[in-house]
Amino acid sequence: MMMEFQNLQDAERLALAVVNTIHDPLLVLDSKFCVLAASRSFYETFHVVPEHTIGRFLFSLGNGQWDIPALRQLLETIIPAQTAMDGFEVEAVFPSRGHRIMVLNARQVVFEDKANAMILLAFADVTVGRAIQREKDALLRRTEELLLQKEILLQEMQHRVANSLQIIASILLLKARIVTSEETRRDLHDAHQRLMSVAEVQRHLHVTHGIDQILVGSYLSTLCDSLGASMIRDAQPIDITTIGDAGQIGSDQAVSLGLIVTELVINAIKYAFPVFQADAQVLVNYTSSGADWSLIVADNGIGKKGDPATRAGGGLGTAIVQALAKQLGARIDISNNVTGTGISITYTGITSTVGPA
Known part of the structure; x- marks a missing residue:
């Protein structure tokens, strides 16, 4: 009105x-x-x-x-x-x-x-508002510049790490050729192989650089394919099969998980098949449910007929796997029988221990 x-x-x-x-x-x-x-x-x-x-x-x-x-x-x-x-x-x-x-x-x-x-x-x-917006824009540009610098520095660091690993690996091989002690030569080769496993993990995580969550299935599949290509010889073909669901883990956890898989797969290739076996196989199986996950690395090799300590990864291998599993808060269980050896790493969100062999 x-x-x-x-x-x-x-x-x-x-x-x-x-x-x-x-x-x-x-x-x-x-x-x-x-x-x-x-x-x-x-x-x-x-x-x-x-x-x-x-x-x-x-x-x-x-x-x-x-x-x-x-x-x-x-x-x-x-x-x-x-x-x-x-x-x-x-x-x-x-x-x-x-x-x-x-x-x-x-x-x-x-x-x-x-x-x-x-x-x-x-x-x-709108003077104050525009000044604040200019400050925000300048801060955003500065942040983008810092992120770009971080990206460049990280790439440079990864490049230097890769080069350093390659130099150390070459030195180990050179030393292995000139030593007279067979035991020392074997230790140097083992050290070289473990160094190369670290390099493999570093290289594969480099391609997913900047991604916080890693798709475990594809990551382990790529990693195992590379390990097989570099270690399996024509004298003993070995089928490495990788099974993984759609589970994801943080990139920091992926480093430890990748090193565990690398260590176990390398040991399976080296020790599970001392004599020719036509159906030689190594299975890597990753499953997850929410935050919980389970990793199994199993082979159909000599199992109990071999040295259990060696088949579980040897003294150093066992220590490496146990240390990495502890870092993840996961439990280790070893199954060693006539049909082969299986090692499972399980995370349930509860502080875990190493299970019986």
Whole structure:
């Protein structure tokens, strides 16, 4: 329901009260862009007084900061045609305020007789907001630069690690060729093989660099394919089968898991088939349920007919696997019988121990 006023003065007083209540600066202009009224916030924001504002031409206010050709064109042409202007940005130096960024919005008010028209011109100071946004943008750019630097440094570190591992491996092989002790030669070859297993894990995780969660099935499959290609000889073909579900683990856990699989697969290839066996097979099976998971590495080799200590990975191999399993909080169980050897690593979210052999 529209309010009815007894006289024009009452309506003017209400309009002026509304104008002065508005937080953002506001001007009321006539059709010639002369100031008819100004809000209290306009005087406070731009540090001007009514006698230097009322009746003055908009484009001559202050030091002429509003005398902008684009703004003049909008007010003189677009406002009469469209009755509104939104989001016009002015960046200028204002007396007593310094450099500010203002966003202007305008509305044309046409009265019933259409003889006179007014324009309401509102000002929003967005200087602080724009400064904050610039700071955010600069921080984002800096963050992106730091991430890029981190990426480059990590790639360089991985490259150096790979080169260092290769140099050490070459030195071990060189030493193995010149020593006279068979036992020392065997130890050097074992050290070389374990070093290469570390290199394999490092190389395969490098291709998933930057990904926090690793898809275990494909990761172990790629790893075992590489191990088989480098270690299996034509004299004793061995089928390495990898089965893995869609489970994922963190990249830090993947390192330990990959080293465990590498150690167990290498030992199966080296010790499970001392004599030719046509159906020689090593099975790597990974299953998961929520946060719990189970890894089984089994072969159909000599089993109990071999040395259990050697078949379980030998003294050093057992220590490596146990240390890595402990790091993961997982349990080890060894099954050694006439049909082969199976070693399971199980994580259930509960502190685990090494099970019986």
